Amino acid sequence: MEKKLVYVAMCGDIIHYGHINILNEASKLGEVIVGLHTDRLITSVMRLPILTYEERKRVIENIKGVSKVIPQDSLDQVENLRELKPDYVVHGTDWCEGPDKYLRDRVEEVIKEWGGSIVDIPYTEGVSLDKLNDLIVHLGTTDVRRGALRRMLSIHKHVRVLEAHNGLTGLIVEKTKVNKNGKDVEFDAMWMSSLCDSTAKGKPDIELVDVTSRLNTINEIMEVTTKPMIVDGDTGGKIEHFTYTVKSLERVGVSAIVIEDKVGLKKNSLFGTGAGQTQDSIEGFCEKIRAGKQAQVTNDFMIFARIESLILKQGMEDALKRAKAYMEAGADGIMIHSIDKTGQEIFDFCKEYNKLEQRKPLMVVPTAYNSIYEQDLYNAGVNIVIHANHLVRSAYQAMSTCAKTILEHERSKECDDMCLSIKEILTLVDIK
Numbered sequence: 001m002e003k004k005l006v007y008v009a010m011c012g013d014i015i016h017y018g019h020i021n022i023l024n025e026a027s028k029l030g031e032v033i034v035g036l037h038t039d040r041l042i043t044s045v046m047r048l049p050i051l052t053y054e055e056r057k058r059v060i061e062n063i064k065g066v067s068k069v070i071p072q073d074s075l076d077q078v079e080n081l082r083e084l085k086p087d088y089v090v091h092g093t094d095w096c097e098g099p100d101k102y103l104r105d106r107v108e109e110v111i112k113e114w115g116g117s118i119v120d121i122p123y124t125e126g127v128s129l130d131k132l133n134d135l136i137v138h139l140g141t142t143d144v145r146r147g148a149l150r151r152m153l154s155i156h157k158h159v160r161v162l163e164a165h166n167g168l169t170g171l172i173v174e175k176t177k178v179n180k181n182g183k184d185v186e187f188d189a190m191w192m193s194s195l196c197d198s199t200a201k202g203k204p205d206i207e208l209v210d211v212t213s214r215l216n217t218i219n220e221i222m223e224v225t226t227k228p229m230i231v232d233g234d235t236g237g238k239i240e241h242f243t244y245t246v247k248s249l250e251r252v253g254v255s256a257i258v259i260e261d262k263v264g265l266k267k268n269s270l271f272g273t274g275a276g277q278t279q280d281s282i283e284g285f286c287e288k289i290r291a292g293k294q295a296q297v298t299n300d301f302m303i304f305a306r307i308e309s310l311i312l313k314q315g316m317e318d319a320l321k322r323a324k325a326y327m328e329a330g331a332d333g334i335m336i337h338s339i340d341k342t343g344q345e346i347f348d349f350c351k352e353y354n355k356l357e358q359r360k361p362l363m364v365v366p367t368a369y370n371s372i373y374e375q376d377l378y379n380a381g382v383n384i385v386i387h388a389n390h391l392v393r394s395a396y397q398a399m400s401t402c403a404k405t406i407l408e409h410e411r412s413k414e415c416d417d418m419c420l421s422i423k424e425i426l427t428l429v430d431i432k
Contacts, residue, residue, distance in 0.1 A: 004030030007086035009077050011037045012056035013049040018092065018124030020063070025121050026090040027065030034060050035072030035080045039155045045075070045183075047226075048148050048155075076106045085114045093120045147300035148228040149255035150332075152188055153361050158378045159188045161230060161386040165196040169391045170221035171428065189228040189255070192218055196392040206265055207234050211245055218252060228255040230304075230386070235262050235280075239288050243295035246303070256302035258335050258363070259292075261285040261322065279308055282322055286329035293330040302332035304363055310338045310345050320352050333361035333383070343369035350380040 006026045010019065012034075026032045036057055042049045049056065053071065060069050072080055081089065089111060095104045108118055152159050164170040170190060177186035195205045197217055203209055218231065231249055236242040236259035249257055261280045280288075285305070292303050305326035309319035323334045334353070338345040346364055353362060363384040366372055374385050402415045420428075 004087040005084060006030045006032045006088045006090055007035060007077070007081065007084060008032060008090050009035040009037070009072055010060065011042060011049070012060050013042065013051055015059065015063075016124075021124055022090060022092055022121045023063055023065050025119070026088070029088050029090070029119065031067045032065055033084060033086070034066055034069045035077060036060055036069050038071050038073045039151070041073050041075065043152070043155055048152060050144055052151070076103055078106065078110050081107065081110050081116075082113075085116065086111070087116055088119050089116065090119045090121060092123045094123045096120055143253070145222075145226060145228050146250065146253045146255055146298065149189055149230065150300060150302060152228070153383060157383055158374075159384045160374060161189045161191045161384060162187045163193045163196050163386075163388050163391055164190040164221050164225075164229075165193065165200045165392055166217065167220045167224045168428075169395075170225040172391065174225040174227055187227070189230060190221065190225065191386045191388055192221065192229055192231045192254075193388050193392075194232040194234050196389050199392050199396075207237070211241070211248065215248055215252065218249070218254065222253060229253075230256045230258060230384075232388075233257040233259040235260055236288055236292070239291045242288055243291050246292045246295045246301065247297070250296060250298060250301040255300070256304055256332070257292075258304040258306050259288065260306035260308055260335075260337075261326075262308055277308070277312060279312055279314065282325045285322075286325055289326055289329040289331050303330070304333040304335050304361075305331040306335040306337060308337055310336065310340070310349070316345075316348060316352065319349060320356070323353060324356060324358070327356075327358050327360050331360070333363060335363040335365070337365060339368040341368050341371075343372040346372075346377070346382075347380050350382060354381045 006029045008022060008026050023032060023034075036053065039049060039053050051059070057069050060066055070080065077089070089107055091104070091107075095101060104118065111117065149159065162173045164173045173187050173190040177184045179185070192214075194207070194209070194214075197214060198205045198209050200217075201209060201213070214231075218229065221229065231254050233242075233245060236245065236257075242259070246257065262277055263280045263284070264278050289303060289305060305323075307319050307322050307326070309315065309322060319336065323336070326334065336346065336349050336353070338349075340346070343366070346366075346369065350362065353359065361383040362381060363386065364377060364382050365386045365388045366377065367388055377385055398418060402418050405414050405418070406412050408414075
């Protein structure tokens with residue numbers, strides 16, 4: 001008698017006894033094939049998995065009763081089901097109602113085509129995936145998060161980033177999400193801006209805040225968050241200092257640093273040519289990139305080279321020449337900066353950059369051209385969009401208004417609508 005074919009879909013990043021029970025029950029029905037969610041599928045609906053697809057595959061393959069593991073790249077399983085035509089699809093009863101019921105309905109509709117059926121296994125009581133998920137993302141956060149940005153870029157190609165300058169803003173980046181068209185949308189990573197860090201400390205953005213102070217702020221954010229962090233490294237300083245910075249950031253779990261190809265006293269690029277900024281030579285900046293890459297201990301950490309040619313009116317040809325040279329020197333990606341409010345400079349750069357033989361991830365900061373939608377930038381070839389200073393700017397405006405209101409009214413009652421309640425602020429860290 002020919003053995004029946006049984007299909008079980010799994011994420012496989014967190015395996016508990018409920019999953020083992022489902023696989024055991026499935027093996028009683030016949031030969032078990034597990035459709036393992038790909039990294040791309042998982043990150044489209046939840047956090048980046050702790051384990052890669054290949055790591056999860058090896059775990060599932062070694063569970064008793066599993067005959068074969070194949071990739072599943074859609075939640076509805078349809079592509080795999082039509083190819084395999086299993087006799088049974090086994091799943092926990094958690095999809096019999098609630099937000100996932102549409103998936104069960106879709107599977108039931110499809111397997112009727114060849115006479116297959118669904119077997120619902122009673123959901124295991126006492127297992128909280130939310131609690132397990134919270135626990136796992138906080139375990140080993142340094143090693144896990146350091147490589148998270150590189151993995152995100154390899155899976156999805158597009159990363160949305162928001163600045164954080166202290167633990168509170170880190171929590172905002174970590175937990176803020178909105179539901180659009182039935183899908184949760186959130187930030188993928190956080191940007192630790194030198195402008196915002198300096199401003200939060202009441203100091204000018206001229207590399208006055210030293211690396212030790214920057215590391216203290218980074219640690220404050222890292223302690224309460226899990227998403228990958230990109231650090232604004234200004235010019236990187238002297239080469240000898242830059243290698244130390246790379247090692248320090250890598251050790252605490254930062255995913256990447258961005259350094260700009262300028263020399264001398266750092267002045268914010270948004271001032272343009274009026275700030276008297278000097279661009280480094282290509283050779284000098286390439287030497288700094290090479291030194292930083294040699295200082296790394298792991299392959300996870302990334303160094304992005306920020307090109308100031310468009311800001312300093314050096315032209316598109318110079319910007320592209322530098323991009324090519326910096327990548328050949330070892331830069332893991334390029335940030336192209338512009339203060340052109342139309343965004344046309346960026347689109348023109350993208351068009352030419354995409355033609356380069358050795359193309360690496362491209363990062364932009366659309367502060368000046370913020371009328372451009374993220375998707376338009378992605379369509380042009382941008383991989384990382386950083387909203388670089390909006391939390392500190394919005395916070396200052398709100399706090400300044402609150403302070404003025406108290407002075408005007410000689411009490412704080414009129415500020416109530418501007419503020420979180422005391423209960424909310426006390427329980428903020430528990431907000432999901």
